[in-house]
Amino acid sequence: MSHVVTAPSPVVLPVVGGGSWPVRRVYCVGRNYEEHAKEMGFTGREPPFFFMKPADGLMHVPEGTVGAMPYPPGTANLHYEMELVAAIGIGGANIKAADAMKHVWGYAVGLDMTRRDLQNDAKKQGRPWEIGKAFDASGPIGSIVPATRAGNPSSAAIELKVNGVVKQSSTTAKLIWNIAETIEHLSAYWRLEPGDLIFTGTPEGVGAVVRGDVMEGSVAGVAAISVKMV
Numbered sequence: 018m019s020h021v022v023t024a025p026s027p028v029v030l031p032v033v034g035g036g037s038w039p040v041r042r043v044y045c046v047g048r049n050y051e052e053h054a055k056e057m058g059f060t061g062r063e064p065p066f067f068f069m070k071p072a073d074g075l076m077h078v079p080e081g082t083v084g085a086m087p088y089p090p091g092t093a094n095l096h097y098e099m100e101l102v103a104a105i106g107i108g109g110a111n112i113k114a115a116d117a118m119k120h121v122w123g124y125a126v127g128l129d130m131t132r133r134d135l136q137n138d139a140k141k142q143g144r145p146w147e148i149g150k151a152f153d154a155s156g157p158i159g160s161i162v163p164a165t166r167a168g169n170p171s172s173a174a175i176e177l178k179v180n181g182v183v184k185q186s187s188t189t190a191k192l193i194w195n196i197a198e199t200i201e202h203l204s205a206y207w208r209l210e211p212g213d214l215i216f217t218g219t220p221e222g223v224g225a226v227v228r229g230d231v232m233e234g235s236v237a238g239v240a241a242i243s244v245k246m247v
């Protein structure tokens with residue numbers, strides 16, 4: 018049977034060392050570093066919660082290049098959120114934290130770009146977050162790094178600079194819910210499948226960027242990403 022409209026292109030990321038990663042779903046964890054939860058007005062001790070970005074909202078940026086992210090429409094307060102991303106290689110439901118790391122094939126670095134003004138409006142009005150979080154090019158992301166090449170992502174420096182000035186500087190050891198615990202919570206509500214990505218949350222220091230700003234993010238031992246707002 019032939020399609021009656023143009024089929025969307027599959028969303029695929031390159032893998033460091035060879036091969037490619039077919040992206041299925043993109044899950045994101047909200048407020049997963051205590052100091053960021055506090056700067057957003059929360060206690061930092063709530064159970065994890067999740068939202069999604071569309072897979073085709075990712076924007077691949079090869080390491081060593083500067084990606085060009087179009088400033089999105091409808092916002093006057095576009096925020097960066099530097100994040101470690103976990104890539105699921107083996108699916109499952111109701112995965113226990115003790116078994117969870119077997120399901121992680123690799124990692125990436127990503128930016129959970131956020132139209133903060135629209136997200137804040139949505140929060141106030143009890144509306145969904147998609148307009149603030151799930152827009153086109155809202156997820157600049159590097160290549161997938163196999164776990165065997167990724168150092169120790171559970172205790173790695175995570176940093177973001179804007180125009181050379183450090184804005185976010187923390188360690189993934191400060192995740193409120195670590196990757197294994199996150200997978201336990203997430204897989205209790207959705208069955209994970211190979212190709213799923215999980216943006217694990219951002220540390221404190223989020224802020225706005227405007228056209229012309231250059232963001233340089235890294236998770237030590239994993240990867241780095243550079244993006245210019247255009």
Ligand code: MN
Pocket residue numbers: 045046047048098100129216218219
């Ligand atoms: Mn985030």
